[in-house]
Amino acid sequence: LRYRLPPGPKGLPLIGNIFDLPRRFEWLTYQEWSRQYDSDIVHFEILGTHVVVLNSAAAASDLFEKRSKIYSDKPETTMLHLTGWNRNWGLIKYGDYWRLHRRVFHQYFRSTNVYAYHSASKKAVRDMIFSLHRTPDKFSQHIRFMTGSNILRIVYAMDIKDEDDPSLSLVEDAVDVISKIVIPGAYLVDSFPLLRHIPAWFPGSRFKRDAAKWKIIVDEMFMRPYRELKSSFESGALKPCVLTDMLADISRDTQGHDPAVLEDVVINTSGTTYAAAAETTGITLVTLVLAMLMHPEVQKTAQKEMESVLSEGRLPDLDDRESLPYVTALVKECTRWRPPIPLIIRKSLAHDEYKGFHIPAGTIMIGNAWAVLHDPETYPDPDTFNPSRFLDDAGRLRKDVPDPWATFGFGRRICPGRHFALDVLWLAAAGMLAAFSIEKPVDELGNVVEPTGEYLPGGISSPAPFKAAFKARSALDFAE
Numbered sequence: 060l061r062y063r064l065p066p067g068p069k070g071l072p073l074i075g076n077i078f079d080l081p082r083r084f085e086w087l088t089y090q091e092w093s094r095q096y097d098s099d100i101v102h103f104e105i106l107g108t109h110v111v112v113l114n115s116a117a118a119a120s121d122l123f124e125k126r127s128k129i130y131s132d133k134p135e136t137t138m139l140h141l142t143g144w145n146r147n148w149g150l151i152k153y154g155d156y157w158r159l160h161r162r163v164f165h166q167y168f169r170s171t172n173v174y175a176y177h178s179a180s181k182k183a184v185r186d187m188i189f190s191l192h193r194t195p196d197k198f199s200q201h202i203r204f205m206t207g208s209n210i211l212r213i214v215y216a217m218d219i220k221d222e223d224d225p226s227l228s229l230v231e232d233a234v235d236v237i238s239k240i241v242i243p244g245a246y247l248v249d250s251f252p253l254l255r256h257i258p259a260w261f262p263g264s265r266f267k268r269d270a271a272k273w274k275i276i277v278d279e280m281f282m283r284p285y286r287e288l289k290s291s292f293e294s295g296a297l298k299p300c301v302l303t304d305m306l307a308d309i310s311r312d313t314q315g316h317d318p319a320v321l322e323d324v325v326i327n328t329s330g331t332t333y334a335a336a337a338e339t340t341g342i343t344l345v346t347l348v349l350a351m352l353m354h355p356e357v358q359k360t361a362q363k364e365m366e367s368v369l370s371e372g373r374l375p376d377l378d379d380r381e382s383l384p385y386v387t388a389l390v391k392e393c394t395r396w397r398p399p400i401p402l403i404i405r406k407s408l409a410h411d412e413y414k415g416f417h418i419p420a421g422t423i424m425i426g427n428a429w430a431v432l433h434d435p436e437t438y439p440d441p442d443t444f445n446p447s448r449f450l451d452d453a454g455r456l457r458k459d460v461p462d463p464w465a466t467f468g469f470g471r472r473i474c475p476g477r478h479f480a481l482d483v484l485w486l487a488a489a490g491m492l493a494a495f496s497i498e499k500p501v502d503e504l505g506n507v508v509e510p511t512g513e514y515l516p517g518g519i520s521s522p523a524p525f526k527a528a529f530k531a532r533s534a535l536d537f538a539e
């Protein structure tokens with residue numbers, strides 16, 4: 060009996076499709092293969108490993124959601140363990156240990172709980188607006204500083220003063236290690252067994268030495284803020300933050316779990332937030348700046364909407380969200396137009412059949428979030444940045460256009476920080492547009508510099524560096 064695999068480029072024996080593989084912007088090639096093979100599910104093989112890509116919302120929902128038992132695993136690797144990043148519970152295997160992390164994290168970041176972080180985020184956005192006013196040239200650093208310092212304050216009650224703060228350098232150095240163990244193109248090296256025979260990538264003695272050095276930094280990042288906060292907690296000097304709440308909750312009731320295991324879960328869930336939140340949210344806001352340069356009419360529409368609702372000198376608040384649907388649509392469109400993580404990686408746990416095709420156990424499954432968010436059936440003219448696609452003629456949010464959730468992944472492993480992320484995105488987007496007119500810069504000769512709109516390739520895709528001018532629209536004396 061020969062199993063029929065999903066269609067895709069035919070590779071050479073043994074090495075498979077290694078020469079067919081795109082090296083940049085893979086999501087575009089996978090989307091193209093779907094058209095070429097007339098199938099929303101495509102297959103290729105690389106060095107003995109099967110890879111299946113799902114290029115439609117329907118296929119992603121059929122497998123990642125309806126068959127989540129088989130498709131919620133991640134390709135956990137020795138690299139993660141060697142560098143200490145196995146504490147990143149977003150990358151760990153599906154099972155009870157993962158489930159416990161998810162449950163603990165969810166208690167603090169579920170949709171009904173994230174209002175607890177509004178005032179911190181509001182303050183972080185205000186600080187960012189003042190920084191943007193002072194040194195607009197550094198806008199992407201200011202945005203990144205806001206997303207990073209905000210999550211550290213919320214989770215650890217850390218007061219990060221500026222970009223040179225040693226606590227910030229520690230988390231940044233630790234997060235940097237992840238990029239060293241991921242091949243550009245989103246795959247962890249040792250997801251592919253045969254790749255281990257390629258010396259430069261093999262976790263050999265050189266790599267092991269480097270990994271041991273990096274592990275010290277990564278362990279320190281997870282443990283230092285935890286130990287500091289735990290000792291204040293034990294001394295009774297309670298610093299209000301997520302970790303303090305977690306410590307209080309587990310000291311009251313372990314719900315039948317081994318306290319040592321639960322302590323690790325608390326360390327991991329708190330320690331993973333920075334890596335998960337800072338860059339993803341920051342990139343989405345840089346995308347917003349880029350979109351505003353490319354679409355001045357969108358910016359004007361959002362500003363007009365705010366003028367009709369906000370009194371002079373007041374920054375928009377989340378209570379204004381109901382009355383500012385265009386701003387909400389604009390934020391949705393940022394997450395749809397350029398998702399920072401275009402490809403979602405999973406590993407299948409058992410043999411399966413789908414649409415008459417065989418999917419072997421151990422297949423690397425790729426959810427092409429980009430293709431889902433750029434499906435012209437759901438989002439006509441998908442490459443155009445157009446917030447109005449989410450609004451009806453009366454300017455209200457439409458219920459019949461799907462929210463661009465795929466930016467946050469699929470099924471049981473969908474980003475559990477998305478409610479919080481959307482709050483921060485909304486506050487920052489509305490705040491920036493209320494305070495500034497974001498314009499194309501002018502060079503020394505007085506010529507307007509057009510943005511290229513280019514993005515950098517990689518598992519996390521961000522806009523190529525560009526310049527923007529931030530011109531204050533109102534006196535920056537925002538009242539509380």
Ligand code: HEM
Pocket residue numbers: 148149150161164168331332335336337339340343399400403404466467468469470471472473474475476477479480
């Ligand atoms: C715009 C901002 C963000 C984007 C685009 C984003 C995107 C994603 C994606 C694509 C995944 C993988 C989902 C999957 O495998 O199906 C993920 C997982 C995760 N995200 Fe986010 N995220 C964002 C913000 C955040 C924030 C602010 C937090 C924390 C407060 C967070 C915490 C996590 C965690 C803990 C996981 C792992 C969940 C698991 O494996 O069960 N994310 N995110």
